[in-house]
Amino acid sequence: MNKTNAYTDVKNIFIDGGVFDYVNLDKSAIAYDKLVQTLKKPLKIILFFGRPGIGKTFLLQKIYNDLKGKGGIIFFPRPFFDEKEFVKSLYEELFMETSPNFSGYDEFLSIVSKRLDKDAPPISVLIDEAQLYPDDLIEKIRLMADSRRFKFLFTIHKTEKEDILAKDYFTTRIWETIELYHLSLGEVQTYIEKKLLYHNKFEHLNLFKNCHYKLIMQLTQGNLRNTNKLMYKVFEILEYYDENKPSRLSSRAINKKYIEMAALSLGMIHNA
Numbered sequence: 060m061n062k063t064n065a066y067t068d069v070k071n072i073f074i075d076g077g078v079f080d081y082v083n084l085d086k087s088a089i090a091y092d093k094l095v096q097t098l099k100k101p102l103k104i105i106l107f108f109g110r111p112g113i114g115k116t117f118l119l120q121k122i123y124n125d126l127k128g129k130g131g132i133i134f135f136p137r138p139f140f141d142e143k144e145f146v147k148s149l150y151e152e153l154f155m156e157t158s159p160n161f162s163g164y165d166e167f168l169s170i171v172s173k174r175l176d177k178d179a180p181p182i183s184v185l186i187d188e189a190q191l192y193p194d195d196l197i198e199k200i201r202l203m204a205d206s207r208r209f210k211f212l213f214t215i216h217k218t219e220k221e222d223i224l225a226k227d228y229f230t231t232r233i234w235e236t237i238e239l240y241h242l243s244l245g246e247v248q249t250y251i252e253k254k255l256l257y258h259n260k261f262e263h264l265n266l267f268k269n270c271h272y273k274l275i276m277q278l279t280q281g282n283l284r285n286t287n288k289l290m291y292k293v294f295e296i297l298e299y300y301d302e303n304k305p306s307r308l309s310s311r312a313i314n315k316k317y318i319e320m321a322a323l324s325l326g327m328i329h330n331a
Contacts, residue, residue: 064301065262070294072258073287081121082253084246087114090239094122098132098183098212102234103204105212109239112284115214118239119185132183138191142199153182164199168206181210189213241281248272250283251290266313274315278322285327292321 083091090107097105109115116136123134133152139145146167150158154174161167175182189197203209217238242250251272255263279285296317300307322328 064298066294066298066301069255069258069260069263070291070298072254072260073290073294081117082250082257084242084249086240086242086246087118090237091118091122093237094118094212095126097235097237098122098126098210100235103207103210104201104234105210106236107212107214107239108217108236110241110282111216112282113239113241114283115239116187117283119187119212119214123185126183131180132185134185134187136187138188139196140191140193142196145196145200149184164202168203168208171208172206175208181207183210183212185212185214187214188216190215242276242283242286243281244272244276247276247279247281247286250286251275254290265311268312271312271315271318274318278318278327285325288325289318289321289327292324293318296320296324 094105094107107115107119119134120136123132126132127134133149135148139148142163143161146161146164147158150161150167150171153171159170161170186192186200192200200211204211248267251267252264255261275286275289279289293313297308297313319328
């Protein structure tokens with residue numbers, strides 16, 4: 060009978076987008092508070108942006124989960140490319156029933172305006188990956204915001220090659236912008252430690268010292284997604300050695316070479 064591997068379960072807590080527990084970090088806590096407070100304001104369009112992989116979607120998901128019990132909030136984590144599909148999904152999320160076959164935006168807004176209480180606050184719609192939406196659909200969404208029945212929070216990637224903020228439909232329409240930044244060294248350490256603690260993996264905390272966290276920060280540049288990928292790969296390597304060459308492992312702090320091996324496997328560093 061094979062013995063239980065000590066590293067099999069722990070690697071899975073770092074699956075990005077899988078088994079994920081929200082970890083409250085300094086920058087994400089600040090962004091969370093700003094977003095929640097901004098959603099309370101009488102604004103029509105809000106922009107939330109940051110580099111890819113720093114946790115914007117996870118933050119949106121937490122906001123949605125925290126506020127949905129009060130009603131008046133919808134979250135679209137995946138982009139839409141067609142106006143009819145967007146208004147159909149918006150209607151079904153709004154009224155929790157099968158949508159009529161709308162001809163388009165005008166018919167949708169006419170029906171929604173009749174069904175919603177005219178004195179009710181606007182519905183907050185959180186839109187992830189907004190940079191992937193076609194321009195004509197973004198324009199229809201802007202018109203929905205002008206109706207005061209909805210307010211929209213656009214979440215976009217801030218990239219080096221394309222400054223999405225320069226697009227006309229963002230620069231001329233956004234009422235407030237909020238940026239989420241990469242993790243600091245201290246936040247990377249806090250993130251890893253809290254992930255382990257949340258899953259009662261106390262025995263693995265002593266595997267990592269300051270020098271390991273500095274290396275992880277250097278390799279990931281504070282990118283949350285890359286941190287998850289790197290940690291998963293590190294524990295996968297430890298899992299292999301535990302099964303096949305257990306004498307190579309120590310109960311004390313791990314050798315930095317395992318982190319470097321994981322980074323090499325992921326293409327974060329390259330052979331000289």
